[in-house]
Amino acid sequence: xxxxxxxxNLDAIEIQKxxxxxxxxxxxxFIEEVIVGKSAKGFKNFTFNEWYFPAHxxxxxxxxxxxxxxxxxxxxxxxxxTFPENKGKKTGFVSVNNAKFKKKIIPGNRLDIxxxxxxxxxxxxxxxxxxxxxxxxxxxxxxxxxxxxIMTQFTPKI
Amino acid sequence: xxxxxxxxxxxTEVFEISKxxxxxxxxxxxxxxxxxxxxxxxAGLESEFKITLEPDDIVDLSSFEKGKEILQKYKIEI
Numbered sequence: 001x002x003x004x005x006x007x008x009n010l011d012a013i014e015i016q017k018x019x020x021x022x023x024x025x026x027x028x029x030f031i032e033e034v035i036v037g038k039s040a041k042g043f044k045n046f047t048f049n050e051w052y053f054p055a056h057x058x059x060x061x062x063x064x065x066x067x068x069x070x071x072x073x074x075x076x077x078x079x080x081x082t083f084p085e086n087k088g089k090k091t092g093f094v095s096v097n098n099a100k101f102k103k104k105i106i107p108g109n110r111l112d113i114x115x116x117x118x119x120x121x122x123x124x125x126x127x128x129x130x131x132x133x134x135x136x137x138x139x140x141x142x143x144x145x146x147x148x149x150i151m152t153q154f155t156p157k158i
Numbered sequence: 159x160x161x162x163x164x165x166x167x168x169x170t171e172v173f174e175i176s177k178x179x180x181x182x183x184x185x186x187x188x189x190x191x192x193x194x195x196x197x198x199x200x201a202g203l204e205s206e207f208k209i210t211l212e213p214d215d216i217v218d219l220s221s222f223e224k225g226k227e228i229l230q231k232y233k234i235e236i
Contacts, residue, residue, distance in 0.1 A: 094194050122216070124197045146194060154200070154213060155193045156185040156220035 005036040007082060015042075018081040019074065020090050024051050027071040028113075031078055040078040040115045044071050048107035063105040068139045069096060072113055072129040076143065079117035080125045086147055094124070094144035103138040111138060123150030161207075161236050165229070168202040169222060183222040207234050 010031040016022065031042040046063055053061035063071075073093075080086055105111060115129040123146055130140040159167075169180050173190040185191055191199070200216050203209070203225070209232045211219070219225045226236040 121201065122197060124194075148193075151193055151197060154216045155196050156217055158185060158220065 004038070005082075007034040007036065008032070010034070010042075010078075015078070018087055019077050020088065021074055021077075025070070026074070027067060028074045028078075031075070034078050034082050036079070036082045037120065038079065038117055040075050041113065042075045042078070043110055043112045045110050046105060046107060050107070053107060061107055063109075065099070065101055068101060068105065068111075068131065069099060069141055071111060072115070072131055072139065072141055073143060073145065075113040076115040076117070076125075076127055076129045077145065079115055079127065080120045080147075083120075086150065089147050089149050092146050092148060094146050097142045099139075099141045101139050103133050103136065105133065105138060109133055122154045123147040123152075161229075161234055164206050165203075165226065165236050168199065168206050172198045172202045180222050185220040203229070207232065209234070 012026070012029060015028055015031055016026065021027070027044055028042050029044050031040060034040045048061065050063075052064060052067060056062065056064045077091055081089065081091070110133075112132045113129060114132070115127060117125060117127045119126045125145045125147070126143070128140065128142045131138045166177055166180055169175070169183065170177055173188060173195060175183075175188065175190070179188070183191070185196065200211060200219070204211060207229065211228075211232075215228045215231065219228050229236055
């Protein structure tokens with residue numbers, strides 16, 4: 001029998017115990033559920049006060065694509081940074097594939113995010129994440145993220 | 159397909175190189191065999207030969223030739 005470890009209702013303070021992203025590069029408000037090693041659900045509220053809206057764009061504020069990717073990713077990180085040995089470790093992108101941006105995200109929107117971890121081995125996490133606005137798909141990515149501290153334990157020493 | 163063919167195929171596919179480039183191939187001797195590429199190589203070998211490599215063997219697998227020795231421990235003759 002496999003026992004699933006489930007975490008519920010993590011606020012921004014709790015989330016930051018698991019990942020090192022900080023303002024102005026911290027893009028998750030709340031994690032509703034993490035099934036450790038499997039999935040995570042959370043959301044981000046985009047307010048008019050976000051630092052990038054004045055620049056993107058002054059007359060038509062909307063969330064830049066790279067921030068959508070980072071937002072999706074930060075929920076994905078929770079699927080494997082919740083392994084006890086990974087808690088609080090830094091991560092890095094290996095690849096982002098099949099990114100799709102279907103809806104414009106504007107001030108006042110709440111993006112609901114669902115992340116799935118397809119595999120995690122030796123510091124390398126593969127998975128997919130989708131973001132929804134009012135239940136409709138807004139953006140999605142497939143990605144591979146590395147935990148360098150773990151991965152370097154398995155690389156040849158030269 | 160022989161074990162050598164399968165073994166070589168993992169290297170050529172993971173590192174996007176030709177069969178000829180596998181001779182004298184060593185960790186970090188080509189841009190694609192970096193720390194990330196190493197994880198891809200290990201995953202490829204484990205999948206191809208249906209084995210699970212021990213951590214020490216993963217660290218020791220630092221060249222094309224060394225990998226052949228290591229796979230012998232798993233009863234795979236290359």
